[in-house]
Amino acid sequence: MKRRFWRNVEEKTAQGxxxxxxxxxxxxxxxxxxxxxxxxxxxxxxxxxxxxxxxGFYLGGGGxxxxxxxxxxxxxxxxLVLATFIALPIVLYLHLYTRxxxxxxxxxxxxxxxxxxxxxxxxxxxFILMIAVGMxxxxxAGIITLALVMLPILARTFDxxxxxxxxxxxxxxxxxxxxxxxxxxxxxRQSLPGLVTAMLLGMGRGAGEAAAxxxxxxxxxxxxxxxxxxxASLPLAVFFQLSTPFPEAQARAYAAALVLMAxxxxxxxxxxxxxxALGRYxxx
Amino acid sequence: MNVTTADDTTxxxxxxxxxxxxDRGTWREFFVxxxxxxxxxxxxxxxxxxxxxxxxxxxxxxxxxxxxALLGTRWYPIEELYGLIPxxxxxxxxxxxxxxxxxxxxxxxxxxxxxxxxxxxxDILKPLIEVLAGIPSIVLGFxxxxxxxxxxxxxxxxxxxxxxxxxxxxxxMALPTIISISEDALYAVPKEYRDGALAIGATQWQAxxxxxxRAASPGLVTAVMLGIGxxxxxxMAVMMVxxxxxxxxxxxxxxxxxxxxxxxxxxxxxMGEVSQGSVHYHTLFLIGILLFIITFAINxxxxxxxxxxxxxxxxxxx
Numbered sequence: 096m097k098r099r100f101w102r103n104v105e106e107k108t109a110q111g112x113x114x115x116x117x118x119x120x121x122x123x124x125x126x127x128x129x130x131x132x133x134x135x136x137x138x139x140x141x142x143x144x145x146x147x148x149x150x151g152f153y154l155g156g157g158g159x160x161x162x163x164x165x166x167x168x169x170x171x172x173x174x175l176v177l178a179t180f181i182a183l184p185i186v187l188y189l190h191l192y193t194r195x196x197x198x199x200x201x202x203x204x205x206x207x208x209x210x211x212x213x214x215x216x217x218x219x220x221x222f223i224l225m226i227a228v229g230m231x232x233x234x235x236a237g238i239i240t241l242a243l244v245m246l247p248i249l250a251r252t253f254d255x256x257x258x259x260x261x262x263x264x265x266x267x268x269x270x271x272x273x274x275x276x277x278x279x280x281x282x283x284r285q286s287l288p289g290l291v292t293a294m295l296l297g298m299g300r301g302a303g304e305a306a307a308x309x310x311x312x313x314x315x316x317x318x319x320x321x322x323x324x325x326x327a328s329l330p331l332a333v334f335f336q337l338s339t340p341f342p343e344a345q346a347r348a349y350a351a352a353l354v355l356m357a358x359x360x361x362x363x364x365x366x367x368x369x370x371x372a373l374g375r376y377x378x379x
Numbered sequence: 380m381n382v383t384t385a386d387d388t389t390x391x392x393x394x395x396x397x398x399x400x401x402d403r404g405t406w407r408e409f410f411v412x413x414x415x416x417x418x419x420x421x422x423x424x425x426x427x428x429x430x431x432x433x434x435x436x437x438x439x440x441x442x443x444x445x446x447x448a449l450l451g452t453r454w455y456p457i458e459e460l461y462g463l464i465p466x467x468x469x470x471x472x473x474x475x476x477x478x479x480x481x482x483x484x485x486x487x488x489x490x491x492x493x494x495x496x497x498x499x500x501x502d503i504l505k506p507l508i509e510v511l512a513g514i515p516s517i518v519l520g521f522x523x524x525x526x527x528x529x530x531x532x533x534x535x536x537x538x539x540x541x542x543x544x545x546x547x548x549x550x551x552m553a554l555p556t557i558i559s560i561s562e563d564a565l566y567a568v569p570k571e572y573r574d575g576a577l578a579i580g581a582t583q584w585q586a587x588x589x590x591x592x593r594a595a596s597p598g599l600v601t602a603v604m605l606g607i608g609x610x611x612x613x614x615m616a617v618m619m620v621x622x623x624x625x626x627x628x629x630x631x632x633x634x635x636x637x638x639x640x641x642x643x644x645x646x647x648x649x650m651g652e653v654s655q656g657s658v659h660y661h662t663l664f665l666i667g668i669l670l671f672i673i674t675f676a677i678n679x680x681x682x683x684x685x686x687x688x689x690x691x692x693x694x695x696x697x
Contacts, residue, residue: 102582105584110584112487116491124507124511127519131518184418202420209426215646216646218646219650219663220667276411305517333520337525349525355515359514360510363513367506
């Protein structure tokens with residue numbers, strides 16, 4: 096009798112704890128989203144989204160965060176394109192071009208290693224490279240660094256996506272005499288939804304990365320004009336302008352945080368929609 | 380690279396010999412083939428390059444600053460004091476605090492999702508957790524600064540920017556990683572295990588505690604490790620909310636409620652202003668090397684555990 100009582104207590108406690116956890120996690124999620132919206136909505140205006148800051152660097156004054164929005168857009172898209180062009184061949188190599196298990200393991204180990212490296216270390220590494228070739232903080236350097244950050248994310252997700260392609264499909268293509276180049280077409284077409292999703296998710300991660308672009312892309316109040324000049328970015332706009340004592344500049348930080356979160360969450364939702372939409376054309 | 384000859388002998392019988400006989404752009408085939416092979420190898424080269432450059436810029440420190448000084452308790456580069464201990468302790472404190480918060484919360488959430496929640500709840504909750512994973516860390520840092528820090532200060536701490544504030548922000552950053560990986564591990568435990576436990580009279584929680592958690596334990600440890608790996612590498616968000624003071628925290632019950640500075644934040648704060656080639660510069664890269672090694676160790680350990688679990692499952696032991 097007594098044992099059954101304690102069993103019951105244990106069962107109820109465990110269930111209570113689990114419910115508590117899930118409710119806490121969700122509550123904080125709701126708080127994060129709603130607080131960012133609440134703070135940002137107060138300062139969001141047409142001017143904020145369509146103009147670069149008109150005051151000094153840290154100073155107040157009018158203007159908005161267009162410099163950071165455009166900068167982030169160029170950085171992220173550039174980085175994504177570059178990273179995709181490296182990551183896709185890497186996973187095709189893993190899936191089609193080598194039967195050498197040791198080499199394959201080594202490449203995967205390299206990917207895992209890159210995956211874990213903190214953004215700031217990528218930033219420091221790119222900083223050395225920039226000094227070595229006499230480059231200064233610029234859009235191009237930022238793009239290259241962001242590509243490095245996104246590379247392992249893309250490659251690992253691509254790898255998982257290609258793993259899902261049924262081997263029969265490839266074998267059928269092989270039996271028809273397809274060359275490896277044609278096998279790539281089969282592979283890519285079949286896994287396209289997954290690949291696009293992976294790219295969108297990698298883009299979301301890249302857009303939010305602050306530490307890697309700190310020394311490499313720099314920061315500026317003007318709109319991006321050339322690959323060789325520094326650009327602003329949304330995460331750094333939040334970082335730099337939050338710590339100023341001027342309310343007008345802080346307002347820009349609030350707006351930048353809201354825009355950044357909206358874009359990243361939007362992209363993440365888009366990724367799911369795209370996956371569902373493109374998924375109709377794959378063979379299951 | 381001499382891998383090509385060995386690679387082409389595949390068990391599936393590829394159409395290698397046909398390549399030359401088809402008239403569809405063999406040069407294209409040739410080009411793509413080699414570009415792809417180069418990309419594969421480049422992966423290893425990139426890691427090697429990163430490590431080489433970090434070593435080249437960071438290792439000179441060991442010759443310039445005696446080891447005893449590096450192990451000192453003061454980081455004050457203007458007076459040539461390069462003690463790394465306060466920074467390492469800062470990183471450890473913030474990370475440990477976040478682990479203490481995120482691991483219980485994350486594991487119980489994962490257990491709920493995998494074992495208790497009905498399908499319709501899973502369908503809602505899992506995408507929500509993935510959305511959570513997408514929130515940029517700088518936004519979490521932003522909220523830590525505008526909302527959490529004032530709250531903590533109002534609770535009686537001398538300042539709101541403390542190691543604990545950083546821990547809270549990092550905990551929430553590590554949560555999605557911990558939840559989704561451990562949920563996968565729990566989900567992979569065969570249903571027969573639960574049925575067996577329930578059949579011999581275990582309650583649901585007993586089945587979870589005595590059977591499911593044990594079977595999934597390598598995956599759970601991996602989830603925690605990867606969560607730690609994410610936490611320790613975070614830079615800007617932590618820099619915003621930990622107070623950024625490179626002091627030794629006073630050991631005591633309130634150790635978490637003091638401003639600290641992490642290794643990552645130190646690089647971010649000082650790299651832009653330091654003169655290239657100076658001792659200070661080299662020391663910052665030494666910190667980079669330490670971070671590289673720490674995250675590498677955590678990740679490869681986690682990878683080994685995942686591998687171990689997969690192999691055991693294949694052998695039918697799990």
